[in-house]
Amino acid sequence: MQKFQEGDIFLHFEHLIKQSVERLAQMLEKSVPEKDVFSVGIPKERTFGDLSTNAAMVLAKEWKLSPQTIAIQLQKDLAKVPEITSVSVAGAGFLNITVAQECLLSFLTHLLALGQDYGRSLTGKGQKVNVEYVSANPTGPLHAGHLRGAVTGDVLATLLAFTGFEVTREYYINDAGHQIDVLTDTLYYRYQKLLDVDVPEPKEYYPGTYLMASAQRLIDRDGKKWLNDPYWRPSVTAFAIDEMMHLIKEDMEALGVHHDVFSSERALVEAGKVDGALTFLKNHGLIYEGILTPPKGKVIEDWEERPQTLFRSTDFGDDSDRPLKKSDGSWTYFATDIAYHLDKIHRGFTSIIDFWGADHGGYVKRMAAAIKALSANAPVSFDVCLCQIVRFIQNGQEVRMSKRAGTFVEAKDVIEKVGKDAVRFFMLTRRDDAPLDFDFAKVVEETRDNPVFYVQYAHARVCSVLRQCAASFPDVPAEEFSSVCPFRRTFVFQERELIKTLLSWPRQVELAARLREPHRIAFYLLDLATAFHALWTAGKDDAILRFVHPKDIQKTRENMVFVHAVQKVLSLGLRIVGITPVTELH
């Protein structure tokens, strides 16, 4: 079980430093704080060392001693640790550590042995997490705006699974309500038209051509059956939703996005879950009849002051109580959403993560309030990842997306145009709370400026070296080069930097999962590619650094370890973001 952690050099040194702190505490007759209050990081300046810790500064307050005093004591003690070459005290009391070369090599050994499990952890302890993403309304295919949430949700789910959580990937189908009626009307209208029945077009309808294709399939399946059947509606609705979900699943398939569970709003309502959830709230005195005041500073034409069924969300941090029933007596979306989230709680999730578009920001507080109310005895953590909008740029112009204007970029078009891998990577090149420009020209460009290309190029280059090596030593099995052997010289700067980048992978994974920031993985891969390209080019200036030495197997063996390690981590990282690593360009 401990084995995954063996690859984490930060954990290892945290442990070493903690031992040192304990020895010092005993000597000074002080106590060590329960929590791990100090941290191990990377020094600001590369020349300072490989790792640094703020332990002395943190303990200074606790022990009422100056940071320098503690730092010097720790320095003396740490200097005796075999994994450490040197320790220095700097700045306000930082300890900078230079790690012994053998130690770095031993971590490379761990890395290579762990392979696709490198960076995996048990942090989540098997806790059940529900990640809900995409959840596009089943009224048409996915559009470009759905891509970002789809990718970040998918990658976050992967990261959580990789860090030891039991993850359920979920899609909520909003298959009830007005829009579904409109969908049904549209499909029925197309159906009648295709069968030459002259009917007026519905007041509201979806103009997309995909519904004509669906209408044709309805005819293929059922013929004229529904033309004169007064009870056509339920069947046509069911058919329409199936059709739309089929389109959406095709789009998600093209993106490489998969869900474990598809939850239906309609099924939820029909199973009486809404009544159940609201009864629960009612029994806790959280529902009342009241009158809402209109928002100030915003004019609402047809405001009608009337009593409504309200949830006391202000008791749980919301700004206003929220209505649960519409004026026609049916449930609001919020009411069914409460039921849906209660259902998630009942399914045993201790953590619920929802991916929403930024335009739903105003909805977060009330949902958080509802979850607090629903899980009062056993709090469930709730996170909303609000994905900011993506602007699609073509020929330097923003592509406006508007259903009404008919300029509606379908997700499928974007994927076909630039490829699944480029879409996925690009969606991760920004924190999700920052808007993102998706420039079609840039995404397919083959330059340093295009992160997808740059990372894939690094991987292709790695593979090229592996091929070169195999060709130079046709009789030597590949494993000979993928295991660490004694290193006869001192690492050069680029090698040390590369190793440090390789060894920070587990930490980056952990951070990305914990902070719900999958973009960190994309940035990490760029860093790793940079470090590799740098070492590769250094081989041009200094022949020693060339990876393959056809006449010197020992030198080759020493250098090829880097190549294998980079290959492992790059391909693993790409796999986690759902991208297929390329082994050669073109």
Next chain:
RNA sequence: GCGCCCGUAGCUCAAUUGGAUAGAGCGCCAGACUACGGAUCUGGAGGCUAGGGGUUCAAAUCCUCUCGGGCGCACCA
């Protein structure tokens, strides 16, 4: 009017969640690449982190106010 998100180099973005002299890419300037695979590499210039105040050994990060931008604000989902 209220709430949420944001403001970092000319541009596009990072910054190990409170750490050291705030880092990359593009663009600009100066170099290297006679070939393990070609837009790859090495330098340089460029900053009062929108602005004021506060918290502490330490603030881009936390609190507060101001300015500026985005999103949302009964009965759509």
